[in-house]
Amino acid sequence: GAVVSQHPSWVICKSGTSVKIECRSLDFQATTMFWYRQFPKQSLMLMATSNEGSKATYEQGVEKDKFLINHASLTLSTLTVTSAHPEDSSFYICSASVDSFTQETQYFGPGTRLLVL
Amino acid sequence: QKEVEQDPGPLSVPEGAIVSLNCTYSNSAFQYFMWYRQYSRKGPELLMYTYSSGNKEDGRFTAQVDKSSKYISLFIRDSQPSDSATYLCAMEAAGNKLTFGGGTRVLVKP
Numbered sequence: 001g002a003v004v005s006q007h008p009s010w011v012i013c014k015s016g017t018s019v020k021i022e023c024r025s026l027d028f029q030a031t032t033m034f035w036y037r038q039f040p041k042q043s044l045m046l047m048a049t050s051n052e053g054s055k056a057t058y059e060q061g062v063e064k065d066k067f068l069i070n071h072a073s074l075t076l077s078t079l080t081v082t083s084a085h086p087e088d089s090s091f092y093i094c095s096a097s098v099d100s101f102t103q104e105t106q107y108f109g110p111g112t113r114l115l116v117l
Numbered sequence: 118q119k120e121v122e123q124d125p126g127p128l129s130v131p132e133g134a135i136v137s138l139n140c141t142y143s144n145s146a147f148q149y150f151m152w153y154r155q156y157s158r159k160g161p162e163l164l165m166y167t168y169s170s171g172n173k174e175d176g177r178f179t180a181q182v183d184k185s186s187k188y189i190s191l192f193i194r195d196s197q198p199s200d201s202a203t204y205l206c207a208m209e210a211a212g213n214k215l216t217f218g219g220g221t222r223v224l225v226k227p
Binding site: 034093106108 | 163166214215
């Protein structure tokens with residue numbers, strides 16, 4: 001149980017276009033989902049926290065107008081990278097938590113590799 | 118100073134050896150401690166989760182927490198080439214986000 005999927009697994013796009021990444025909890029309902037970014041040989045950096053039905057909370061330095069997050073249901077959150085540029089190329093990973101008060105049990109998706117040309 | 122410090126490695130060991138990993142932290146509010154394994158180009162996989170000082174064992178893995186020293190460890194016994202990966206420690210204060218260490222690359226040579 002506790003499987004989180006992401007789609008697509010990798011995407012290549014042209015500079016200036018927008019890319020949407022989906023994160024789904026397959027066998028449980030996630031009240032809270034998290035979006036992370038990971039650059040090569042670096043650790044995961046939290047971008048934002050999203051709760052179903054409410055606006056996402058962004059970490060300092062993350063542009064909310066560039067990284068649009070929608071958590072429309074208890075099993076789906078989406079991250080849209082708007083007007084992508086080469087510096088946005090990274091590995092984007094989502095995680096899902098069952099209980100927003102005990103976030104230690106985060107289950108991670110397999111990640112989405114984004115390459116912006 | 119980072120909240121969580123972790124030696125990046127790489128740590129190279131022969132097959133069958135014990136792998137010893139550790140992290141130090143500065144935030145005394147951290148209450149939950151986790152170890153994740155991440156293979157290249159994959160998402161992190163939870164290995165161990167602890168919340169109290171002491172040892173916790175699960176198969177070949179032993180997690181150790183010393184809150185007084187703000188130090189956590191992960192030991193992998195009888196290491197296998199399939200254990201070659203990056204190991205991330207992560208910590209959480211109650212009701213808050215995870216803070217990750219930088220990760221340690223481990224290579225187990227056959």
